[in-house]
Amino acid sequence: MWRGGSNTRTCKRRFFSSPTRSRHHRPPYICRLHSRGSQHLKAMAEVDHLAAERATARFDVEEMKVAWAGSRHAVHVADRMARLVASDPVFRKDNRTMLSRKELFKDTLRKAAHAWKRIVELRLTEEEADLLRQYVDQPGYVDLHWGMFVPAIKGQGTEEQQHKWLPLAYKFQIIGCYAQTELGHGSNVQGLETTATFDPKTDEFVIHSPTLTSSKWWPGGLGKASTHAVVYARLITEGKDYGIHGFIVQLRSLEDHSPLPGVTLGDIGGKFGSGAYNSMDNGVLRFDHVRIPRDQMLMRLSQVTREGKYVHSNVPKQLLYGTMVYVRQSIVADASKALSRAVCIAVRYSAVRKQFGSQDGGPETQVLNYKTQQSRLFPLLASAYAFRFVGDWLNWLYTDVTQKLEAKDFSTLQEAHACTAGLKAVTTSVTADAIEECRKLCGGHGYLNSSGLPELFAVYVPACTYEGDNVVLLLQVARILMKTVSQLASGKQPVGTMAYMGKVQYLMQCKSAVSSAEDWLNPDAIQEAFEARALRMAVNCAQNISQAASQEEAAGFYERSPDLLEAAVAHIQLIIVTKFIEKVHQEIPGHGVKEQLQALCNVYALYILHKHLGDFLATGCITPRQGALANEQLGKLYAQVRPNAVALVDAFNYTDHYLGSVLGRYDGDVYPALYEEAWKDPLNETVVPEGYHEYLRPLIKQQQLKLSRL
Numbered sequence: 189m190w191r192g193g194s195n196t197r198t199c200k201r202r203f204f205s206s207p208t209r210s211r212h213h214r215p216p217y218i219c220r221l222h223s224r225g226s227q228h229l230k231a232m233a234e235v236d237h238l239a240a241e242r243a244t245a246r247f248d249v250e251e252m253k254v255a256w257a258g259s260r261h262a263v264h265v266a267d268r269m270a271r272l273v274a275s276d277p278v279f280r281k282d283n284r285t286m287l288s289r290k291e292l293f294k295d296t297l298r299k300a301a302h303a304w305k306r307i308v309e310l311r312l313t314e315e316e317a318d319l320l321r322q323y324v325d326q327p328g329y330v331d332l333h334w335g336m337f338v339p340a341i342k343g344q345g346t347e348e349q350q351h352k353w354l355p356l357a358y359k360f361q362i363i364g365c366y367a368q369t370e371l372g373h374g375s376n377v378q379g380l381e382t383t384a385t386f387d388p389k390t391d392e393f394v395i396h397s398p399t400l401t402s403s404k405w406w407p408g409g410l411g412k413a414s415t416h417a418v419v420y421a422r423l424i425t426e427g428k429d430y431g432i433h434g435f436i437v438q439l440r441s442l443e444d445h446s447p448l449p450g451v452t453l454g455d456i457g458g459k460f461g462s463g464a465y466n467s468m469d470n471g472v473l474r475f476d477h478v479r480i481p482r483d484q485m486l487m488r489l490s491q492v493t494r495e496g497k498y499v500h501s502n503v504p505k506q507l508l509y510g511t512m513v514y515v516r517q518s519i520v521a522d523a524s525k526a527l528s529r530a531v532c533i534a535v536r537y538s539a540v541r542k543q544f545g546s547q548d549g550g551p552e553t554q555v556l557n558y559k560t561q562q563s564r565l566f567p568l569l570a571s572a573y574a575f576r577f578v579g580d581w582l583n584w585l586y587t588d589v590t591q592k593l594e595a596k597d598f599s600t601l602q603e604a605h606a607c608t609a610g611l612k613a614v615t616t617s618v619t620a621d622a623i624e625e626c627r628k629l630c631g632g633h634g635y636l637n638s639s640g641l642p643e644l645f646a647v648y649v650p651a652c653t654y655e656g657d658n659v660v661l662l663l664q665v666a667r668i669l670m671k672t673v674s675q676l677a678s679g680k681q682p683v684g685t686m687a688y689m690g691k692v693q694y695l696m697q698c699k700s701a702v703s704s705a706e707d708w709l710n711p712d713a714i715q716e717a718f719e720a721r722a723l724r725m726a727v728n729c730a731q732n733i734s735q736a737a738s739q740e741e742a743a744g745f746y747e748r749s750p751d752l753l754e755a756a757v758a759h760i761q762l763i764i765v766t767k768f769i770e771k772v773h774q775e776i777p778g779h780g781v782k783e784q785l786q787a788l789c790n791v792y793a794l795y796i797l798h799k800h801l802g803d804f805l806a807t808g809c810i811t812p813r814q815g816a817l818a819n820e821q822l823g824k825l826y827a828q829v830r831p832n833a834v835a836l837v838d839a840f841n842y843t844d845h846y847l848g849s850v851l852g853r854y855d856g857d858v859y860p861a862l863y864e865e866a867w868k869d870p871l872n873e874t875v876v877p878e879g880y881h882e883y884l885r886p887l888i889k890q891q892q893l894k895l896s897r898l
């Protein structure tokens with residue numbers, strides 16, 4: 189009966205109804221856990237398997253938390269919001285990868301509604317509410333509502349339009365998304381096909397999808413949740429096409445959520461990975477001559493009059509792309525969060541995990557002590573800090589540019605575009621690769637969903653594509669670099685992050701003075717090498733483009749685009765290194781904090797130098813011997829980081845709930861957690877699997893019969 193009987197009865201039922209039998213069949217460790225109950229679990233949680241690691245830290249972790257978060261206030265608020273989420277059962281997420289798409293989506297709606305309820309009940313500030321949503325940690329329509337719909341109206345709507353629409357959005361009386369990308373075009377915004385044709389007879393725009401490829405495709409929150417969208421379409425009036433503009437369009441009834449007449453919409457289907465980004469309803473949308481009032485065109489930058497006359501305000505057209513610039517800078521800030529989560533898991537687990545080295549019966553070696561593990565992991569730890577600080581700086585730049593734009597000063601628009609596009613591209617590419625590297629650093633267990641790493645990777649990796657494909661964005665940076673190089677001859681001094689190019693005479697011929705490994709600890713030596721490499725790569729590209737005299741400049745750019753990509757990366761890496769060096773030069777309170785950040789800054793810079801040694805050598809910035817010295821110094825820095833590694837990831841201040849990883853647990857008690865987690869899998873709900881009677885038993889019986897006939 190037990191073995192051959194119903195296989196749908198659950199283990200849980202059996203365990204409680206027949207303890208003797210269940211104990212016999214249940215894995216021994218689980219029996220022990222259950223018999224001792226929560227008291228035993230609590231006692232286990234009090235054991236800190238990483239205590240010895242924490243004791244070796246040579247700096248004040250609490251002060252490092254402040255340096256990471258930006259202020260004592262930021263640590264405090266983040267702490268409070270993280271705990272609020274972690275202690276609320278509605279925000280449970282450990283079962284997420286086992287939910288079907290429909291269950292996952294409903295769970296997302298539930299969490300979003302509950303988060304909103306808590307935000308209102310507790311009267312949370314905007315800062316607190318943003319953090320609460322971050323710690324809920326499940327992509328959903330609210331990200332696009334707050335992250336793109338509201339900013340698009342703020343940035344491109346007139347005062348009047350903001351007055352009308354923002355209060356509705358703030359109170360969730362409407363839910364909005366950002367509908368730009370189409371089936372046929374994403375990167376090429378100017379190639380979008382949806383039309384918005386003005387009809388002066390009725391004072392309306394007619395929104396239409398003329399082709400299959402003009403179907404809106406990808407917008408998050410569109411598929412099932414949004415009632416409204418900011419739709420990007422070609423504005424046509426008086427028979428003329430004025431290019432892409434934004435329009436607020438209602439999609440669904442506010443009574444029963446059904447699509448409005450002429451609107452066809454739905455979800456575009458399952459995406460990469462289990463759980464992961466499948467909580468988001470990325471959607472498809474088609475319009476069949478849908479009419480909207482004229483005042484639903486976002487009219488801050490340009491207007492259409494009652495008579496149908498097109499009027500463009502005296503502002504750069506690129507302001508239309510403002511929402512993307514805003515989100516790109518947020519994505520840079522987000523990169524350090526995703527990367528630090530992965531690194532936190534990999535560092536803690538590497539300190540717990542032991543392999544080899546106990547021939548004489550002594551303890552095995554912690555894998556974190558292997559030099560190869562350190563050389564793969566510590567640069568990622570350093571990158572997490574580097575991205576954090578460059579993200580803070582980018583946020584400052586964005587705020588500064590926004591204030592200048594308000595005052596009709598457009599001089600820094602190009603700088604904002606180059607920095608947001610380039611940093612978005614580099615930080616997301618590195619982070620996506622780093623999460624996968626952290627998975628490998630955790631060996632086999634990293635491949636389990638319960639490690640948290642597969643889901644983190646699957647959620648994160650589309651960041652390399654959305655908000656601008658990374659290659660397309662780097663080519664934008666390259667174009668600006670080429671423009672800057674070409675202006676050098678005319679004596680125009682570059683500004684902002686391009687200012688170093690003004691030292692062209694010096695940087696084109698300078699030779700590094702480094703003569704010992706320690707010399708690479710000098711920030712001036714690092715800065716000079718990175719500046720010379722970036723400038724020489726850009727100038728080489730510019731020369732190669734202009735030398736192809738038979739070609740148009742655009743054709744030369746096209747031909748040289750792989751090299752241009754590398755020049756853009758070099759320029760962006762220089763910005764990251766520079767901002768890290770500037771951060772370390774500041775006053776940083778707390779015992780040993782500055783020293784640790786100094787070490788991480790050097791790790792970051794010398795790791796990039798080592799990894800891209802070819803660039804540095806090919807451009808003649810340093811000699812092979814100096815390259816070898818940099819690598820020698822890097823090894824010494826890893827040894828310096830080693831005793832501080834666990835404390836450096838503790839400084840991220842992540843709760844176990846937010847990390848969502850049995851390998852990254854704060855207490856390092858990894859093995860019981862892994863073991864317990866396995867038994868939660870739906871496959872383990874029955875001892876005999878579904879399908880046994882259909883497929884396994886007949887197979888085995890058939891073979892037994894054959895054997896018995898022999």
Ligand SMILES: CC/C=C\C/C=C\C/C=C\C/C=C\CC/C=C/C(=O)SCCNC(=O)CCNC(=O)[C@H](O)C(C)(C)COP(=O)(O)OP(=O)(O)OC[C@H]1O[C@@H](n2cnc3c(N)ncnc32)[C@H](O)[C@@H]1OP(=O)(O)O
Pocket residue numbers: 331332334335336366368369374375376377378408506507509510512513515518519522601602605653654655656657660664667668
């Ligand atoms: C929702 C997020 C919430 C919170 C954020 C927090 C964290 C984020 C976490 C998760 C994100 C969650 C979900 C993701 C949602 C994703 C949304 C999307 O993907 S929306 C769609 C995004 N689409 C794109 O990014 C398209 C990319 N393409 C472009 O931007 C343009 O087509 C491109 C710049 C490539 C080309 O533009 P084009 O007009 O064709 O011109 P050209 O290259 O010739 O340039 C002309 C001129 O303009 C300058 N320029 C270009 N862009 C900008 C800009 N943005 N700002 C300023 N200036 C710009 C360019 O340099 C050139 O100048 P010159 O004439 O040479 O001087």
Ligand SMILES: Cc1cc2nc3c(=O)[nH]c(=O)nc-3n(C[C@H](O)[C@H](O)[C@H](O)COP(=O)(O)OP(=O)(O)OC[C@H]3O[C@@H](n4cnc5c(N)ncnc54)[C@H](O)[C@@H]3O)c2cc1C
Pocket residue numbers: 332366367368369372373374375376405406407408465470650653654655656657658659660663
């Ligand atoms: C998870 C996710 C969420 C999204 N959310 C939204 C949303 O909310 N709203 C929205 O409007 N959109 C959204 N998007 C769409 C996203 O913005 C686009 O997918 C993105 O801009 C890339 O465009 P594409 O898909 O057209 O890529 P393509 O441009 O077709 O890229 C394909 C390949 O061509 C290469 N390529 C393209 N152009 C060039 C060039 N000029 N030079 C060299 N190589 C080139 C790219 O590097 C890439 O390798 C989302 C996408 C994803 C994946």
